[in-house]
Amino acid sequence: MIRRTGVAALGLAAVLTVTGCATAGSAHHAATNERPATASPTASATPTAVADPAGPAPAAGTVVLDTDLATADGRASIHLQVVATGNDAYVVQTSAYRSTLGQPLAIFFRQFDERVGDTISDGVSFGYDAWGAPGETAQVPDRQFALQEAGDDPSFLRTVVLVDRPETAPWTVLGVSRLDWHTPDRHPGLTVHDSGQLAGATGSVESIDGVPRWYHVADGDTLHAIGRRFGVTVADLRYLSARQALGLAYDLRAGETLNLDRTER
DSSP: OEEOOOOOTTOOOOBOOOTTOSSSSOOOOOOOSOEEEESSTTOOOOOOOOOOOSSOOOOTTOEEEEEEEEOTTSSEEEEEEEEEOSSSOEEEEEEEEEEOSOSOEEEEEESSOOOTTOEESSOBOSBEEEEOOTTOSOSSOOSEEEBTTOTTOGGGOOEEEEEEOOSSSOEEEEEEEEOOOOOOOSSTTOOOOOOOOBTTBOOEEEEETTEEEEEEOOTTOOHHHHHHHHTOOHHHHHHHTHHHHTSSOOEEETTOEEEOOGGGO
């Protein structure tokens, strides 16, 4: 199965460029200032404060994920732990790496249920590390790399994959580990209600049994105003739409859809 993952919902993800890399773990970060939604990507930034989530962050050093990742044939394997930094960010720590494959490899954290043999056509990912390609200084995994763009609760990420490293996409999935997270609830008591259109939040809403489930972004919308419309914080909106967004750099675009259902994040 070919996994094609375009930029969706809340804007640009961390797009991973492996061709010509000299070091592992590189990714591009999009701007974090809020931008009003437009029909084109040329809107000017309108900075806005982001409210802190209500729940306590895990303490620095807390292990929220512990898993082994190996190729289907067992010729390459690695142990991974995801550890909180104490400021709503996470790092991936690697150990026990071995490989007899004799080829460059990479790790992607994914929000999809990937399978061995799948191909990832665009390289979009949240956490990323790569090593072993010709001309690269890194011939083994980094001992630690950032779980980039995953927000204050990375539990929406379903799998971590070990992939081959051709010079261009697609990347073939050689091994998969399904993830069992141990993260605290950063958004306890989160409920969404629609108080009606207001300036900066004029889009349409789809509801089920009277409960808002999806919001369709209109031209000129901002996350701050959308949050006020639904009685939630900007951090709540980022939490709700984490999986669909392919990253957490919110450059809203008219016509995109935000998830409002906690069970579908």
